[in-house]
Amino acid sequence: METDRPLDTLNQARGKRVIVELKNQKQFIGVLKSFDIHINIVLDDAEEHEAGELKRKVGTCFIRGDTIILLTPTK
Amino acid sequence: METDRPLDTLNQARGKRVIVELKNQKQFIGVLKSFDIHINIVLDDAEEHEAGELKRKVGTCFIRGDTIILLTPTK
Amino acid sequence: METDRPLDTLNQARGKRVIVELKNQKQFIGVLKSFDIHINIVLDDAEEHEAGELKRKVGTCFIRGDTIILLTPTK
Amino acid sequence: METDRPLDTLNQARGKRVIVELKNQKQFIGVLKSFDIHINIVLDDAEEHEAGELKRKVGTCFIRGDTIILLTPTK
Amino acid sequence: METDRPLDTLNQARGKRVIVELKNQKQFIGVLKSFDIHINIVLDDAEEHEAGELKRKVGTCFIRGDTIILLTPTK
Amino acid sequence: METDRPLDTLNQARGKRVIVELKNQKQFIGVLKSFDIHINIVLDDAEEHEAGELKRKVGTCFIRGDTIILLTPTK
Amino acid sequence: METDRPLDTLNQARGKRVIVELKNQKQFIGVLKSFDIHINIVLDDAEEHEAGELKRKVGTCFIRGDTIILLTPTK
Numbered sequence: 001m002e003t004d005r006p007l008d009t010l011n012q013a014r015g016k017r018v019i020v021e022l023k024n025q026k027q028f029i030g031v032l033k034s035f036d037i038h039i040n041i042v043l044d045d046a047e048e049h050e051a052g053e054l055k056r057k058v059g060t061c062f063i064r065g066d067t068i069i070l071l072t073p074t075k
Numbered sequence: 076m077e078t079d080r081p082l083d084t085l086n087q088a089r090g091k092r093v094i095v096e097l098k099n100q101k102q103f104i105g106v107l108k109s110f111d112i113h114i115n116i117v118l119d120d121a122e123e124h125e126a127g128e129l130k131r132k133v134g135t136c137f138i139r140g141d142t143i144i145l146l147t148p149t150k
Numbered sequence: 151m152e153t154d155r156p157l158d159t160l161n162q163a164r165g166k167r168v169i170v171e172l173k174n175q176k177q178f179i180g181v182l183k184s185f186d187i188h189i190n191i192v193l194d195d196a197e198e199h200e201a202g203e204l205k206r207k208v209g210t211c212f213i214r215g216d217t218i219i220l221l222t223p224t225k
Numbered sequence: 226m227e228t229d230r231p232l233d234t235l236n237q238a239r240g241k242r243v244i245v246e247l248k249n250q251k252q253f254i255g256v257l258k259s260f261d262i263h264i265n266i267v268l269d270d271a272e273e274h275e276a277g278e279l280k281r282k283v284g285t286c287f288i289r290g291d292t293i294i295l296l297t298p299t300k
Numbered sequence: 301m302e303t304d305r306p307l308d309t310l311n312q313a314r315g316k317r318v319i320v321e322l323k324n325q326k327q328f329i330g331v332l333k334s335f336d337i338h339i340n341i342v343l344d345d346a347e348e349h350e351a352g353e354l355k356r357k358v359g360t361c362f363i364r365g366d367t368i369i370l371l372t373p374t375k
Numbered sequence: 376m377e378t379d380r381p382l383d384t385l386n387q388a389r390g391k392r393v394i395v396e397l398k399n400q401k402q403f404i405g406v407l408k409s410f411d412i413h414i415n416i417v418l419d420d421a422e423e424h425e426a427g428e429l430k431r432k433v434g435t436c437f438i439r440g441d442t443i444i445l446l447t448p449t450k
Numbered sequence: 451m452e453t454d455r456p457l458d459t460l461n462q463a464r465g466k467r468v469i470v471e472l473k474n475q476k477q478f479i480g481v482l483k484s485f486d487i488h489i490n491i492v493l494d495d496a497e498e499h500e501a502g503e504l505k506r507k508v509g510t511c512f513i514r515g516d517t518i519i520l521l522t523p524t525k
Contacts, residue, residue: 004183006190009212023174023217024098024144033079039190039214040081040114046147061147062084064114064140065214067098069174072196072211099248099294108229115231115264121297136297137234139264139290142248154334159342159362173324173367189340189364215364219324222346222361249398249444258379265381265414271447286447287384289414289440292398304483306490309512323474323517339490339514365514369474372496372511399473399519408454415456415489421522436522437459439489439515442473 010035010071017074018043022067026050029074030061039065085110085146092149093118097142101125104149105136114140160185160221167224168193172217176200179224180211189215235260235296242299243268247292251275254299255286264290310335310371317374318343322367326350329374330361339365385410385446392449393418397442401425404449405436414440460485460521467524468493472517476500479524480511489515 013032020028020041030046042062048055088107095103095116105121116138123130163182170178170191180196192212198205238257245253245266255271267287273280313332320328320341330346342362348355388407395403395416405421417437423430463482470478470491477500480493492512498505 004192006184006186006192006212009184009192009210022144028145034081034084036081042079042081042084058147060084061145062081063145064143066141066216067144068214069172069217070178070211070213072208097294103295109231109234111231117229117231117234133297135234136295137231138295139293141291142294154342156334156336156340156342156362159334159360216366218364219322219367220328220361220363222358247444253445259381259384261381267379267381267384283447285384286445287381288445289443291441292444304492306484306486306492306512309484309492309510366516368514369472369517370478370511370513372508397519403520409456409459411456417454417456417459433522435459436520437456438520439518441516442519 007035007037010039010041013071013073019072019074020063021069021071022063023069024067028058028061028063030058032071033060036065039068039071041065041068041071082110082112085114085116088146088148094147094149095138096144096146097138098144099142103133103136103138105133107146108135111140114143114146116140116143116146157185157187160189163221163223169222169224170213171219171221172213173219174217178208178211178213180208182221183210186215189218189221191215191218191221232260232262235264235266238296238298244297244299245288246294246296247288248294249292251280253283253286253288255283257296258285261290264293264296266290266293266296307335307337310339313371313373318371319374320363320371321369322363323369324367328358328361328363330358332371333360336365339368339371341365341368341371382410382412385414385416388446388448394447394449395438396444396446397438398444399442401430403433403436403438405433407446408435411440414443414446416440416443416446457485457487460489463521463523469522469524470513471519471521472513473519474517478508478511478513480508482521483510486515489518489521491515491518491521 018032027049030043033042033044035041046058093107102124105118108117108119110116121133168182177199180193183192183194185191196208243257252274255268258267258269260266271283271286318332327349330343333342333344335341346358393407402424405418408417408419410416421433468482480496483492483494485491496508
C-alpha cells in the first residue's frame with residue numbers, strides 16, 4: 001500500500017465544495033476545480049465570506065498558494 | 076482527459092478583463108496580457124481600485140507574482 | 151544505526167492525534183493523515199481551538215506547511 | 226506566434242521611463258536600464274516620490290526584486 | 301583539517317538539552333532529537349517558556365525551521 | 376552588443392561609495408567591496424545613517440541580501 | 451586576481467569577535483565559529499545585547515541565517 005500524501009487529499013476534493021482560508025482572514029467557498037504543487041488553486045462558483053457572512057460572489061477565481069492557510073471540504 | 080491545472084484557467088483568461096487583488100489591499104482591473112509560473116502578470120488598459128473606487132488609470136502594468144492574492148475574470 | 155530525522159518523527163505520528171500550532175495563533179487538533187517535505191499536512195477529524203477553547207469541528211483539513219510553527223503528539 | 230510573457234513587456238520598456246512601486250509605499254520613477262528574472266531592476270536618472278511628491282533625485286539605482294509590487298511605463 | 305560548519309554544531313548538540321527561540325517570542329527547551337538542513341527540529345521532553353516562565357510541558361515536538369531564530373545548548 | 380543586467384551595474388560600483396537602504400529603514404553608506412547573486416554585500420569603511428543622521432561608523436560590514444531594498448552610488 | 455565575494459569576508463572573520471544584528475532588533479556579539487551559504491552562523495562565547503546593554507551570556511549559539519540583517523567584525 002502506498003503512503004498517503006497531502007496532495008492526494010486535495011485530489012479527492014476536486015469537483016467538490018471546499019472552504020479555503022487565507023492569511024488575510026478572508027474565506028473563499030467554492031468548487032475545487034484545480035490545484036498545483038504550490039497549492040495555487042482555482043475555485044468555480046466561489047463566494048467570499050468574512051466573519052461568517054457572505055460578502056460577494058466571485059465566480060471562478062485563481063488563488064495564489066502562498067496566501068492560503070488551510071482548505072477543508074464542506075460537509 | 077488531462078487533468079486541469081490552475082495555470083490553464085489563467086491561460087483561458089488571456090485577453091479578457093480580470094480583477095487582481097494584491098496583498099496591500101489594492102485591486103487592479105485590466106485585460107490579462109500575459110503571466111508566468113511565478114504568477115507575475117501584465118495587464119493592459121489597467122485601472123487601480125481601492126475600496127471599490129477607481130483611483131487611477133495605469134495603462135499597461137507589470138505586477139510581481141508574490142504580491143498577488145487572487146485573480147478573477149470579470150463578469 | 152541510521153541518524154534520526156525530523157520527518158521520521160512525523161512519520162511515527164501518522165494515524166495518531168496531534169496538535170498543530172499555526173503562525174496566526176490558531177491550533178488544530180486532529181489525526182495526522184499525511185504530510186510532505188514542505189510540512190503540508192492533512193488532519194482527519196480535526197478541531198480548531200483558540201486560546202484553549204474548541205471553536206469548531208472541521209473534519210478533514212489540509213494545512214499549508216508554511217503556516218505551521220509546531221506539531222506535537224497529544225498525550 | 227509565440228505566447229507573450231511578462232518579461233517581454235519589461236524588455237519593451239528598456240530605455241523608457243517607468244514608475245516602480247515598492248512594498249514600503251515608495252515610488253521610484255526613472256529610465257529602465259536593466260532587469261533580471263528575479264525582477265531586480267536598475268533605473269537611470271531616478272527620482273523617489275512619496276504620496277505624489279518628489280522626495281529626492283537618486284541618479285542610478287539598483288532595486289531588489291522582492292521589494293517591488295508593480296512597474297508601469299509612464300505615458 | 302576540515303572547516304567547521306553550523307550543522308556540525310547542531311550535530312554535537314544531539315541528545316543534549318537545548319534552548320530554541322522562535323520568531324513569535326516563545327522559547328522551547330528540550331533534548332535535541334533530530335534536525336535537518338531546513339533546521340526543522342524535533343525536541344524530546346520539551347517545555348514551552350515565555351518571558352522566563354514555564355508555560356507547559358509539550359513532550360516531543362516538531363518545530364518548523366523557518367520559525368526558529370536561534371538555538372543554544374543549555375549550560 | 377550584450378544586454379545589460381542589474382548585476383553589471385553593481386559590478387561597476389565595486390570600489391565606489393554606495394548608499395544601501397534596508398527594509399528596517401536604516402541606511403548604510405560605504406565602499407562596495409563585494410556582492411553575490413543573492414545581493415548579499417560587503418561594505419568597507421561603512422557608516423550607519425538613520426533619518427539623514429550619522430549614527431555610527433561600522434567599518435567593514437556584511438549585509439544579508441534579503442534585507443536590502445535598494446543600492447545607489449553616491450554622487 | 452579572483453574577484454572578492456561576500457563569503458570571503460565572513461571567512462576572514464572566522465575565529466574573530468563579530469557583532470550580529472537580527473531582524474528582531476537583538477544583537478549578538480561572539481566569536482564567529484562557522485557559517486554556511488544560507489548565512490546560518492555559530493558564535494562561541496556569545497552575549498546578547500539589546501539597546502546597547504548586555505542582556506545575557508549565551509555561550510555557543512546557532513543563529514538561523516534568515517533572521518540576520520548584518521554582521522560586522524568588532525574593532
